[in-house]
Amino acid sequence: MAQAIERFVPDGATIALGLALEPLIPFAAGHEIIRQQRRDLELVGPISDALFDQLIGAGCVRRVTAAWVGNVSEGLGHCYRRACEQEVPHALEVHDHSNFSISLALWAAAWNVPSLPTRTLLGSDILRTNPDLSVADGLVQVKAVRPDVAIVHVQRADELGRAHAWGPLGVSEEAGLASGRIVISCEELVDASVTLSDPNRILFPETKVAAVVPEPGGAHPSPVQGFFKRDHAFHRDYAERSRTVEGFEGWLRQWVLDVPDRAEYLKQIDPDALRIKHHRPSVPADFGDE
């Protein structure tokens, strides 16, 4: 992970992450970005649960282009509030979207057009504060958003970048296609015979994928279908401790700065308590051809 972040997430980059909304959030990658002290990043995503709040609090972020920044089960994002209200740790530029419009901004970039029209956001003040939105002929034009890199956590991938993800996908597909390159982290690194057995489930063209990082538990505390439940208590603890700058800094030391990698991080929790034990495999599809 350290290598992938070092190589593909430079200072000033525009990065898309947390693209399946509440599940499959690449927290391990986000924490590595914090450890490497990246600066002036633009974060792109619909919701990302508490990950955006953590990156903002750690001082990595110049601009947020998102529909929602907070803590999904707990409410407000305290680092996000401090950045917008008090410029702590520094000022933050916000490009507000709705979930639908951020998806369209990414589809526009994926399809290589300047913008896409929609009926959503008509009548909303979001049109007044986001310079990437305008009204023409009774429709809202959503300007393309083109991230440098999308970081996506999935259930399994092979070493050539064919990633299988299942469950709801949010804006993962359009964000991957819109981005210059894609970094994958996965619960399981599998043989190509597994991924190629079901090409419909491959999330991205392998030509876009720059790195595959096996990172079991890399989405904690967000859920991974078939692998891990969401850790609600962890989100509550973060919400409480991040209310003050000192509390947040203590949290950050414990879970990010004083931890070399995800394997050490996982020693501080009980992964087995969160592991999904009742499996519901799908019936394989038959790709027979003659």
Added chain:
Amino acid sequence: MSESYTPQELMVAVAAREIRDGDVVFVGMRLPILAYAVARNSHAPEARGLFEVGLMRDQPASAFLGTMGDPPNVAGALWATRMSNAMALMAQGEVDLGFIGGAEVDRFGNLNTSYVGDPRRPEVKLPGSGGGADISILSRRWVTLMSHEPRRLVEKVSFVTSPGYGDGSPGWRKRNGLLGGGPVAIITTLGVLRFPEGGGEAYLASVHPGHTVDEVAAYTGWSLQVSDAVSETSAPTESELASIRRFDPEGFWTRS
């Protein structure tokens, strides 16, 4: 009343009654997740739930949900897909009812979930729209739930994240190109506000048991219209409470 209940449990029961059988419901987060489960288990067995994360369900999830993307909401889904597909249905007017949470609302049902104060230097930065603005504009009708406080039910919202009836003038939504019909109810901790057919200004339709019209008016930041037929909100039934407690066994949403 044989059993006590919390204000949140009453809000869930009232929200569930807004769901009609056969509705496609854009469910959202928190209390509406429970409202959907209650409705499915009582008067709306043919309702379907649509979740912006990219899910459609019929049966409510079999275990507690902290978010709409939790594994129990995916297992047994009718459709697991991308967000833009869920939005496609709403953009076609095929979502009958949506739920939106709000921090501030005004008399015309305009919701703010973005900024309190000047957006350039806000007093409070709220999390933002999520799918709220999309639901407010595109769903056929929608309902919001919030705690009834003067700082939340305000004369004028600082920022319209999710438009209701705009300036309240007749035909405001149509004139501005908004596809859906707009808000039908504001369900609060003290009562239920409704809107006239075709939109306009909210009026007090019912007051929750144990509260008075004067109290509701005092906690409202504008001069509240009161229906001539204002009634007492029906308390949650035993079966509604049983459903709520089954899907929120620890009281994560309804007892904290």
